[in-house]
Amino acid sequence: MIGIVGYGSYVPMYRIKSSTIAKQWGSDPAAIEKGLMLIEKTVPYFDEDTITISVAAAKNALLRAQIDPQRIGAVYIGSESHPYAVKPSGTVLIDALGIGPHVHVADFEFACKAGTEAMYVAYSHVKSGEMEFAMGIGSDTSQGAPGDALEYSASAGGSAFIFGKENVVAEVLFTHSFTSDTADFWRREYQTYPRHGGRFTGEPAYFKHILGCGRALLEKSGMKPEEFQFAVFHMPNGRFPLKVGKDLGFKQEQMSEGWIVNIMGNTYSGSSITGLTAILDVAKPGDKIFLVSFGSGAGSDGFIFQVTERINEVRDLAPKTREMLNNPNKIYLDYGQYAAIRKKIHFNEY
Amino acid sequence: MAISQRYTREIPHRYRLEAQKFPSGFVSLPRRYVDPISGSREFEKIRLSGKGTILSYTIIYVSADQFKLLTPYAVAVIETDEGARVTAMMTDTNFEDLKIGARVEFVFRKIMEEGASGIINYGYKAKIIK
Amino acid sequence: MRDVAIIGVGLTQFGENWDQSIRDLFAEAALKAMESAKIEKVDSLYVGSMSSGLYAYQEHLGSLMADYVGQIGVPAVRIESACSSGGQAVRMGFLDVASGMHDIVLVGGVEKMWDVEDGTFVLATAADQEYEVYNGVTFPGLYAMMARVYMERYGLTREELAQVPIKNHKHGVNNPYAQFPFEIDLKAVLSSSMVADPLRLLDCSPITDGAACVILCPLERAKEFTDKFVKIRAVGSASGPIAFHDHKDLTRLDAVKLAGERAYKMAGLKPEDIDFVEVHDCFSIAEILVAEELGFFDYGTAGKAIAEGQATYGGKIVINPSGGLKAKGHPVGATGVAQIVEAYLQLTGQAGKRQVSNARFGMTQNMGGSGGSCVVHILEAM
Numbered sequence: 001m002i003g004i005v006g007y008g009s010y011v012p013m014y015r016i017k018s019s020t021i022a023k024q025w026g027s028d029p030a031a032i033e034k035g036l037m038l039i040e041k042t043v044p045y046f047d048e049d050t051i052t053i054s055v056a057a058a059k060n061a062l063l064r065a066q067i068d069p070q071r072i073g074a075v076y077i078g079s080e081s082h083p084y085a086v087k088p089s090g091t092v093l094i095d096a097l098g099i100g101p102h103v104h105v106a107d108f109e110f111a112c113k114a115g116t117e118a119m120y121v122a123y124s125h126v127k128s129g130e131m132e133f134a135m136g137i138g139s140d141t142s143q144g145a146p147g148d149a150l151e152y153s154a155s156a157g158g159s160a161f162i163f164g165k166e167n168v169v170a171e172v173l174f175t176h177s178f179t180s181d182t183a184d185f186w187r188r189e190y191q192t193y194p195r196h197g198g199r200f201t202g203e204p205a206y207f208k209h210i211l212g213c214g215r216a217l218l219e220k221s222g223m224k225p226e227e228f229q230f231a232v233f234h235m236p237n238g239r240f241p242l243k244v245g246k247d248l249g250f251k252q253e254q255m256s257e258g259w260i261v262n263i264m265g266n267t268y269s270g271s272s273i274t275g276l277t278a279i280l281d282v283a284k285p286g287d288k289i290f291l292v293s294f295g296s297g298a299g300s301d302g303f304i305f306q307v308t309e310r311i312n313e314v315r316d317l318a319p320k321t322r323e324m325l326n327n328p329n330k331i332y333l334d335y336g337q338y339a340a341i342r343k344k345i346h347f348n349e350y
Numbered sequence: 351m352a353i354s355q356r357y358t359r360e361i362p363h364r365y366r367l368e369a370q371k372f373p374s375g376f377v378s379l380p381r382r383y384v385d386p387i388s389g390s391r392e393f394e395k396i397r398l399s400g401k402g403t404i405l406s407y408t409i410i411y412v413s414a415d416q417f418k419l420l421t422p423y424a425v426a427v428i429e430t431d432e433g434a435r436v437t438a439m440m441t442d443t444n445f446e447d448l449k450i451g452a453r454v455e456f457v458f459r460k461i462m463e464e465g466a467s468g469i470i471n472y473g474y475k476a477k478i479i480k
Numbered sequence: 481m482r483d484v485a486i487i488g489v490g491l492t493q494f495g496e497n498w499d500q501s502i503r504d505l506f507a508e509a510a511l512k513a514m515e516s517a518k519i520e521k522v523d524s525l526y527v528g529s530m531s532s533g534l535y536a537y538q539e540h541l542g543s544l545m546a547d548y549v550g551q552i553g554v555p556a557v558r559i560e561s562a563c564s565s566g567g568q569a570v571r572m573g574f575l576d577v578a579s580g581m582h583d584i585v586l587v588g589g590v591e592k593m594w595d596v597e598d599g600t601f602v603l604a605t606a607a608d609q610e611y612e613v614y615n616g617v618t619f620p621g622l623y624a625m626m627a628r629v630y631m632e633r634y635g636l637t638r639e640e641l642a643q644v645p646i647k648n649h650k651h652g653v654n655n656p657y658a659q660f661p662f663e664i665d666l667k668a669v670l671s672s673s674m675v676a677d678p679l680r681l682l683d684c685s686p687i688t689d690g691a692a693c694v695i696l697c698p699l700e701r702a703k704e705f706t707d708k709f710v711k712i713r714a715v716g717s718a719s720g721p722i723a724f725h726d727h728k729d730l731t732r733l734d735a736v737k738l739a740g741e742r743a744y745k746m747a748g749l750k751p752e753d754i755d756f757v758e759v760h761d762c763f764s765i766a767e768i769l770v771a772e773e774l775g776f777f778d779y780g781t782a783g784k785a786i787a788e789g790q791a792t793y794g795g796k797i798v799i800n801p802s803g804g805l806k807a808k809g810h811p812v813g814a815t816g817v818a819q820i821v822e823a824y825l826q827l828t829g830q831a832g833k834r835q836v837s838n839a840r841f842g843m844t845q846n847m848g849g850s851g852g853s854c855v856v857h858i859l860e861a862m
Contacts, residue, residue: 013442046420047441047459047475055458083460083470092472096365096458098397329444329480340419347419349465360610380611386721406730408624409677410616414601417616422674425617427625427725435725437608439616450632461614473614 002127003171003305005164006065006314009277010056010139011157011264011324014043014331016338018152024335025147032152037238041155041265042325043333044141046341050079051089053158053270054139055096060318061135061160062097064169069097072162073131074104076121078114078138078269079158080187080194082107093137104131111185112234113295114138115269119161120301123172126163133164140268145193146344153237155265159273159321169314170280170289170305174221178213178300185296196296205298206240207247213300214248214292221304225249228304229287232258232275234294236266250290257282258291263325269295276305278321283307354469364473367398367456369434377434400456402430402476407440407448416462424448428476441475453479481578483699485709486859488517489821490693494809495659497689502529502536502592503548509691509814510549510588517695517705523582525549525556528569528589529813532558534602536592545588555582560813562606563762565589566692567816567846567855571715573696574857583701588693589817599687603812606849608723620684622724622850623763624676630731630765631678636783638678642669643787644764645682645806651792652803654833659688659809683764688809692818702862708828713749713841713860716742717853724850733851736773740845743856744775747841751775754858755839756798756826758819760847761805767791770845771799774856793836801826801834816846820857827861 017040019029033039044053054077062069077089090105108114108121115138122134139158144150163172184205187194197205210233218224225231231250233241238261245255258275267274272293279289289305339345362368363379370378370393372385379398384391407426410417417423417439424440426448440448441459454476461471490512492505500508506527514520525546533539542556559569566589573587596602604613607622630636645664652658664682672681702709720735721727727734744750751774759774761767771782776797777790785791791799802808802822805815823842825831836842840861847854 045441047461049460049470051470051472052457052459059458087469092365095361096472098366329442356610364614380608386726405725406625406629408621408628408679409674410618410621411674411676412600412620413616413618414604414613415598416601420616423616425615425621425625427730435723437612437615437617437723437725450629461616471614475615 001168001171002123002165003163003168004161005067005133005167005169006061006162007159007169007277007280008057008060008064008318009157009159009274009321009324010053010060011321012042012044012048013327013329014045014333014341015040016043016333020335021152036152037262038152038265039262041153042157043338043341044156048156049083049141050077050081050139051083051092053141053156054089054137054160055093057139057158058093058097058135058137058160061162063318064314065162067133069099072099072103072133072135074122074125074134075099076106076108076118076136078108078110078118079140080109080111080114080268081141082109110299111295111297112236112268112271113293113299113301115159115273116293116301116303119273120175120177122161123163126165133162135160135162138269138273140270142266142268143193143342148193150194150196153266155267157264157267157274158270159277167310168308169310170307172303173306174217174304176213176217176220176302178209178216180298182298184298201296205296206236206294207244209298209300210234210244210292210294211247213302217292217302217304223304227288228254228290230257230279230283231255231290232272232279233292234272235259235261235275238262260321260325274321280307280311281315281320281322283311285309285311357469357471365458367400367474369396369398369432371396371432375433377432379434379436396432398430398432398434402428402436402454404448404450404452404454405429406450409445426454426476428454438474438476440477442477447478455479482580484574484577484696484712485699485702486694486712486820486824487697487702487705487709488513488695489824490516491657491818491821492691494657494688494690494811496594498594500689502532502538502590503544505592505689505691506545506588506590507548509693510545510586513586513693513695519584519695519705522551522554522584522586524576525551525554525586526559526569526572528559528565528816529591530560530562530565531602531605534605535596561853562848563760563812564816564846564848564853564855565813567819567844567857568717570694570817570820570857571717571855574712574715577696577698583697585696586693587696587817588691589814590691591811591813592689593687593811594689612723618676620676620679620763623765624679625724626730626769627678627765630768633731634780634783638670639666640783640787641683641764642666644761644767645669647786647792648761648800648804648806651801651834652807655803655808658803658807659686660807679763685762685805685810688811690809690811690814692814692821694817694820694824708830709862710824710827711860711862712857714743714747714858715855716740716746717855718742719853720851722849722852727851731769733769733773733854735851735854736770736845736847739854739856740774743858747858749841749858754797754841754843756801756836757843757845758802758822759799759804759845761800762810767799767804770847774845798836801831801836816855819844819846823859827859
């Protein structure tokens with residue numbers, strides 16, 4: 001059996017409400033909350049970035065996997081906000097967690113899909129027999145331009161998954177990927193904020209790829225939507241994943257557990273996979289999970305997981321995703337504080 | 351400011367809390383060659399668990415330029431459960447929760463950026479365990 | 481060892497000396513000291529400076545200062561021990577004369593602090609750069625952590641702590657060289673801006689430009705030059721851990737205790753023999769801790785004693801008649817020498833309105849970092 005042997009997420013404790021951003025730009029808060037179905041989003045503090053979030057998530061995954069970090073043969077971090085343009089994120093992580101130096105490390109980028117990409121490759125290494133354990137991480141501290149619709153959603157967080165053959169928590173039953181060249185969203189070198197094609201990001205991008213991947217995955221597996229206890233999709237806003245799930249034949253109840261976007265925002269490479277950890281936090285042995293990510297540019301990775309008995313032993317070994325999201329100590333920022341923390345205002349260089 | 355090579359050699363201590371335990375019981379996070387208490391040159395390598403207790407703390411309002419954006423921020427002297435004394439910046443912590451004797455855990459965070467083009471420095475900070 | 485005398489002193493005005501560079505400051509104090517000792521040539525030169533490299537981008541002060549005070553050719557070196565650089569330079573000069581190596585020795589201290597943007601960073605280099613400064617600590621922060629433990633353990637109130645700078649400013653009023661020769665009241669201290677909780681701006685010694693110099697010679701030759709001279713009765717120096725967190729007890733400054741004990745032993749004196757002491761009150765709490773380590777008050781009692789007036793004229797001992805670092809100013813590398821200058825002025829009866837009457841023994845205590853180094857001198861009136 002090959003699958004996830006340890007999983008973990010990390011969510012910063014700072015938040016900004018959609019209504020706070022809406023007020024800043026003279027927009028109607030109710031329209032955002034209803035239209036995009038976004039209440040609030042996570043914000044990384046000054047001292048957090050994709051690397052620190054990845055480390056925190058991976059630490060939680062190691063707590064659940066209960067393995068010697070030295071046995072991990074590969075670490076991949078998927079992100080569109082790697083702190084360096086040149087210099088890997090993964091090297092910091094392996095040295096922080098005591099993995100390696102005999103380890104394969106790479107950073108991935110594929111807009112919001114880089115996390116499942118990292119998982120896909122990690123899983124394949126284990127499946128091929130090349131290594132005992134491999135870790136795939138998706139994490140982001142994404143930025144939306146001030147006043148852009150993305151500012152309501154672009155948030156921070158991440159999840160890490162260790163794949164292996166022993167003590168599997170969730171077996172990978174099937175995978176599928178669906179990719180085409182579609183310029184719906186991009187960010188050029190030296191640019192702080194991404195650009196996007198507005199409504200072009202919807203039907204020809206998000207929906208086309210998730211439906212293409214999801215349908216192929218159902219066909220490949222011979223399974224029907226009703227056989228799944230849970231389904232989770234990339235969550236750029238609240239509305240899209242619910243609609244795409246419905247189009248694939250899933251019902252609201254199957255999707256509600258992994259649908260965390262209303263209180264987390266879109267964590268890009270960490271979006272659908274943090275939904276997955278929220279599901280694993282409550283899933284029962286035998287439950288099947290349907291996951292399809294989406295990354296602009298564009299492509300989707302699909303996974304079908306089946307939860308094992310082991311879940312009951314590991315679930316409580318690390319913080320649960322919804323507990324972190326509903327952290328009673330979370331701190332709400334006003335727009336000025338948010339703009340400073342996200343360095344949206346120019347400071348003197350010291 | 352820690353230029354790259356100076357930064358790199360402290361990585362085991364700052365990233366993984368690798369420390370030394372001397373026969374007198376003295377635990378040092380920085381590399382040492384001699385036990386400051388007994389004079390012994392023998393030691394055991396240990397890794398700190400990342401949990402400890404605040405011995406004292408302050409809230410810094412006037413900082414070096416490097417940390418200006420973070421002010422006001424708290425700094426604490428912490429005794430780890432293994433007995434190592436460590437100075438750490440506090441993060442994700444309400445100032446009202448700071449107390450001598452409060453329990454803390456270490457988290458891996460960005461410490462500073464060396465300007466817009468230099469390296470990014472990482473290390474431990476501490477937060478109150480609630 | 482030969483007995484050593486101080487035969488001349490020189491000070492610059494302490495403050496924001498915009499027109500003076502580091503060499504201007506040193507030259508002014510050195511030439512004044514040489515004039516007061518009526519000498520033109522020295523045999524050896526020591527200059528204490530904490531961080532001329534970071535403050536003024538100037539190292540190699542021995543050469544620079546020998547050159548600019550007309551002494552090229554003499555052995556000339558800089559002594560560095562953070563904020564105790566000046567006091568340690570005096571100790572080196574003392575050893576130079578006492579050993580018989582040289583007769584006339586110029587010892588100075590200097591710091592040009594107002595030429596730098598990030599002074600907080602420069603001062604913090606006196607702490608453990610990799611394991612304290614890296615994690616955001618500042619010098620006020622380190623002393624604030626001492627204050628926090630002390631106040632909690634001994635019940636010292638914020639108001640009582642404020643009495644230290646209030647007392648020192650009162651003394652400083654009578655010091656013409658002081659940066660802040662004016663009084664402050666409780667309200668001013670308690671409403672001054674927070675620097676590192678619980679320490680406020682008026683708990684902290686200021687940023688100061690300044691220099692101080694003394695001329696040393698063998699005691700037996702002192703009368704050749706002047707009738708105003710004092711004897712360096714004893715010196716004690718000690719080191720402590722560089723990192724504040726390595727102090728076993730966070731309210732104790734072991735290096736101060738050791739340096740004090742060594743000085744008392746060498747002098748054959750006890751705390752009650754001392755008439756006044758110039759201590760390193762870089763922060764209000766420091767004066768309290770030091771007064772305890774030097775044996776003037778029991779542990780846990782100095783704060784209340786100072787607040788009750790035991791450390792001023794008419795009290796148990798006069799602490800910081802000069803106004804201390806707080807009111808006089810704290811040009812880091814110059815401070816230890818300036819303390820010696822104050823003791824000289826007091827013991828030769830030249831301290832004017834701040835004169836401690838009938839003073840026979842004066843002590844100076846100069847400290848580096850958060851107690852990583854300390855040097856104590858005992859001077860005797862002749």
